Structures are given as C-alpha cells and as structure tokens.
Amino acid sequence: MTIFDNIKIIAKKRGMNLKTVAQKSGLGENAIYRWKNETPRIDSLNKVAKTLNVKVSEITGEDETKNKPSKVDILDDEVILAFDGMEIPEEDKEKLLDYARYVMEQRKQGKRGRIR
Known part of the structure; x- marks a missing residue:
C-alpha cells in the first residue's frame, strides 16, 4: 500500500477524513491528497503521525507486521x-x-x- 492509502485507512479508524487530518497537522487541506503522486517531506509525515497517534513507520508501511490493534x-x-x-x-x-x-x-x- 502507498503512504496515501495507509493514512486514509488509519484516519478512517480514528473517525477522521483526510482534510481534517491535514488541518489538525497544520498542513494545507489538500496536502495529503497530493501524496498520491508526490513523496511527502519527513516533517509533514511526522506531523500527520502525531495527529493520528502512530509511528511514521506505520504510515510508510515499514510496520506491516502489526496486524492487530494495540x-x-x-x-x-x-x-x-x-x-x-x-x-x-x-x-x-x-x-x-x-x-x-x-x-x-x-x-x-x-x-x-x-x-x-
């Protein structure tokens, strides 16, 4: 899965849409949508991870072994x-x-x- 897909799934689990995640992260409201085709900056990923209360590795897919919720x-x-x-x-x-x-x-x- 892509970074965009992972953020979308995690946000949905948290009851948020991508626009809300972007706003709470201090990003432009369409910033995350641009990540479908662009690579996000690490500082932006850190902000989104903090908003979603996850590690950046969960967003980037490096933490695929985590199949069950903590x-x-x-x-x-x-x-x-x-x-x-x-x-x-x-x-x-x-x-x-x-x-x-x-x-x-x-x-x-x-x-x-x-x-x-």
Missing part, C-alpha cells in the same frame, strides 16, 4: 470517549493515554505496587 489503540478509540457523561477533550485524552502507558511500563518492570 491495547492503546483500543483504549484510545473505544474507551476514552466520555467520562461522567461529558466528552473528554483531545488534550486530556492524550494525558490519560500517557498515564496508561506509564502504568503499563511500571508493570512490565515488575513494579506491581498500588497505582496512586
């Missing part, structure tokens, strides 16, 4: 949508994900104490 993807897409009936802002979702990653890293290192 637990963080499931957490991000399915669970952290609302709390106490209120939608959680995007920046707060990222903080929650960072904390979840921290807790899981502590568990991997054998630090199984209570979470504070």
